[in-house]
Amino acid sequence: MYGYEITKKVMELSDGKMVLTEGALYPSLHKMEADGLLEVKMENIGNRNRKYYSLTKQGKKETSNKLKEIAAFIEQMQQILNLKPSL
Amino acid sequence: MTLSKEQIEQLFTFTKKKFVHWYDLQVELVDHLANKIEAEMEGDAGLTFERALSNVYASFGIFGFAKIVSERQEALRKANNKLLLKEIVEQFTWPNLVRSLAVLAAIFTIAFEVNIKTVAVLTLAIYFLDIAFIGRNSLIKFRLLTLKKSKTKTARKKNLLILQNLPAFSFAGIIYLQFMLMRYFKVLFVDNENFSAGFKIYFSILLFLGILINGSAKKVSQGILNKAKQLYPEAFA
Numbered sequence: 632m633y634g635y636e637i638t639k640k641v642m643e644l645s646d647g648k649m650v651l652t653e654g655a656l657y658p659s660l661h662k663m664e665a666d667g668l669l670e671v672k673m674e675n676i677g678n679r680n681r682k683y684y685s686l687t688k689q690g691k692k693e694t695s696n697k698l699k700e701i702a703a704f705i706e707q708m709q710q711i712l713n714l715k716p717s718l
Numbered sequence: 719m720t721l722s723k724e725q726i727e728q729l730f731t732f733t734k735k736k737f738v739h740w741y742d743l744q745v746e747l748v749d750h751l752a753n754k755i756e757a758e759m760e761g762d763a764g765l766t767f768e769r770a771l772s773n774v775y776a777s778f779g780i781f782g783f784a785k786i787v788s789e790r791q792e793a794l795r796k797a798n799n800k801l802l803l804k805e806i807v808e809q810f811t812w813p814n815l816v817r818s819l820a821v822l823a824a825i826f827t828i829a830f831e832v833n834i835k836t837v838a839v840l841t842l843a844i845y846f847l848d849i850a851f852i853g854r855n856s857l858i859k860f861r862l863l864t865l866k867k868s869k870t871k872t873a874r875k876k877n878l879l880i881l882q883n884l885p886a887f888s889f890a891g892i893i894y895l896q897f898m899l900m901r902y903f904k905v906l907f908v909d910n911e912n913f914s915a916g917f918k919i920y921f922s923i924l925l926f927l928g929i930l931i932n933g934s935a936k937k938v939s940q941g942i943l944n945k946a947k948q949l950y951p952e953a954f955a
Contacts, residue, residue, distance in 0.1 A: 634746065635753035653750065654779050658789035665797035673745070673949050679726050680952075682746045 633681050634660065660684055668693055719760045721752050725767055732771065736783050740879035741953050742946075743790060747783060751775070787879075795883045798942065802885040805934040822926050829918040837921055844928040851932060855884040855939060876953035880946045884939040 632640070634656060641651045663669045668690035674681050686694060721729075729748040738744050754774040759765050775782065809818045829837045859881055913921075947954050 633749065635750050652779065653777065654781065654785050657746070657786045658793070661786075661790045661793045665793035665800075671949065678721060678723050679749055679752060680745050681749045 632685075633683050637684075663690070719756045721756060721767070726752060728767075729771070732775075733783065736775075738783050738787060739877055740787075740882075741876035742878045742880050742950055743787065745950070747786070790879060791882070794880060798883050798885050798938065801938045801941070802934055805938050806930060809930055809934065818930070821929060822922070825922040825925050826919075829922045830915075834913055834918055834921060837918075837925055841921070841925045841928060844925060844932060848928065848932050851936060851939075858884060858939075858943065876950070878946050878950060878953055880942060880949075884942055885935045 634653075637660075638651045638653070638656060641649050660669065664671060664684070667687060669684045670687050670690075672683050672685075674683060726748060729751050730744055732751075733744045733747050738747060751771065751774055754777070755767065755770040758770040758773060759767070779785075808814055825837060825840075828840075861875075861877060
């Protein structure tokens with residue numbers, strides 16, 4: 632996926648509730664690329680070149696770990712929020 | 719709605735005016751601006767290119783491209799240091815370990831069995847290689863090397879951020895400088911072979927570190943340069 636496509640996808644999947652700004656997106660992509668979580672390739676799309684990002688093997692592993700962390704966090708939050716006062 | 723080649727060129731000029739001096743970053747930002755402008759102009763037929771560009775740039779916030787540039791520089795600096803460290807550590811893992819130990823053993827043999835002066839001469843050679851390597855990386859950084867002779871002027875304008883921090887480890891230079899001032903001339907010119915074993919070991923390890931760091935930095939730099947050539951061949955054409 633390329634940068635603009637990612638912002639569109641986030642907006643689409645969140646029904647327009649989440650807006651990923653360029654100032655947040657590109658530094659994150661560049662950091663993940665530097666950390667070896669993303670790999671890049673360039674493609675010519677006619678009048679310009681486009682940079683595509685994809686997850687590396689290490690990136691896929693890290694994604695899976697992060698998803699597990701988020702799931703565990705949400706579960707803990709639900710347990711806390713579902714607490715009923717005993718008195 | 720697709721922007722024309724001239725409009726894309728205008729976007730490159732725009733990013734340069736906004737202090738994005740590096741082609742690799744310009745390409746990404748130009749594509750992003752172009753996508754957003756195309757979407758805006760599709761949604762409003764009366765919207766001019768200039769007006770759409772102004773709207774789109776405003777969405778980057780008050781700092782514009784500045785944050786993206788500074789964080790990209792920082793990310794690349796960290797990544798290069800990490801690559802260099804990884805390369806050095808790899809020299810101590812199997813099977814490279816055998817080669818590293820063989821080099822170290824060869825240096826010790828020269829220092830103890832042949833002549834400490836030979837180690838001094840080799841150290842000086844590595845020191846100059848180190849300086850030459852730092853110089854080479856600077857020439858690559860300022861786009862004076864690795865360009866084909868034709869069209870160099872156009873390609874030279876395409877500075878690449880990815881090449882700004884090629885690892886040429888000056889740490890080796892610092893060690894040698896300190897060591898040269900204190901010890902080098904003594905070893906090379908004083909006609910006295912009675913140096914202690916400790917001194918010979920210290921001397922040999924310095925040479926070993928020089929070879930190790932210089933070799934690793936060279937390999938990592940070449941890898942980054944190859945990646946830059948693969949991703950942005952037009953900047954080397």
